[in-house]
Amino acid sequence: MNTQIGWVGLGNMGSAIVQNLQKNGYRVNVYNRTKEKEAGAIEAGAAPQESMQQLVHNSSIIFTMVSDDNAVKEIYSGEQGLLSHSPSGKIFVDMSTVAPATSRYLADLCHASNNQFIDAPVSGSVQPAREGSLIVMVGGSAETFDKVKPVLDIIGKRSIHLGGNGAGSAAKLAINYFLAINLQGLAETVLFAKDNGIQMEDMLTIINEGALANGITKGKAASILNNDFPAAFALKHLAKDLRLADEQGLQTPLFPPLLHTFQQALENGLGEEDVMTIFKYLQQHKGSHPSVENMYPDDNISDYAN
Secondary structure (H helix, E strand, O other): OOOEEEEEOOOHHHHHHHHHHHHOOOEEEEEOOOHHHHHHHHHOOOEEOOOHHHHHHOOOEEEEOOOOHHHHHHHHHOOOOOOOOOOOOOEEEEOOOOOHHHHHHHHHHHHHOOOEEEEOOEEOOHHHHHHOOEEEEEEOOHHHHHHHHHHHHHHEEEEEEEEOOOHHHHHHHHHHHHHHHHHHHHHHHHHHHHHOOOOHHHHHHHHHOOOOOOHHHHHOHHHHHHOOOOOOOEHHHHHHHHHHHHHOOOOOOOHHHHHHHHHHHHHHHHOOOEHHHHHHHHHHOOOOOOOHHHHOOOOOHHHHHO
């Protein structure tokens, strides 16, 4: 508990994790470029830092959790970044969702100045972050993982060491692909039932009382029924993660239309809403997607039913 933790990036997830760490007795130094976002953490007892250099000086383990690859690279390597004053002997932990190559790049920067680094993105949203019940996916040396594990055990109900730097980021892209499948599958199922005369509430009951129920189907049911999608995890972030998976070489039958749908929802102005707003996009654009016959014009689809 005497470990001094530094935290950069106080979005919805970062703020929830910091407050959970403080609740469990850790002292946390915080820095965020948008100062208003520090308010909740400071209210809960965090110590605001004037600069990232001051944060590094006053902390032994420094966590970063920001929106994308460019942002995290700037935070580490920028003129006023975490490594700008050549610290040594520190442990850096990046929880951002980025490309595996970016995690390896950050690791090389840290190792070159005698620091340690792990990539440790999480699976879960704001409520599990508040409760400390996230899943933490770790890439880096086993030795560094062991040093940070007591803190990770507060952040998540399970932290898994997956291999070298970049392994945590690769696992995060994979689980977010599965998340997108769940979200779009749930939306399509409810809309298909509705189009065939089934009340949405009844269809959601069938799903959530049966074998196909999961945290997404239960947690997002109210948003679907209320047609209200306040962002726990903004769609723009998941669309970005799917683009990263595409760059990483994901090639499966379900992936191209999934990527297209989330990208279209983003371009239609839904990026700031919750990921479940994919339901709203599909409902608004019913009939604009290609039929199976149009996708496979040379096939006799009826053959597949016989």
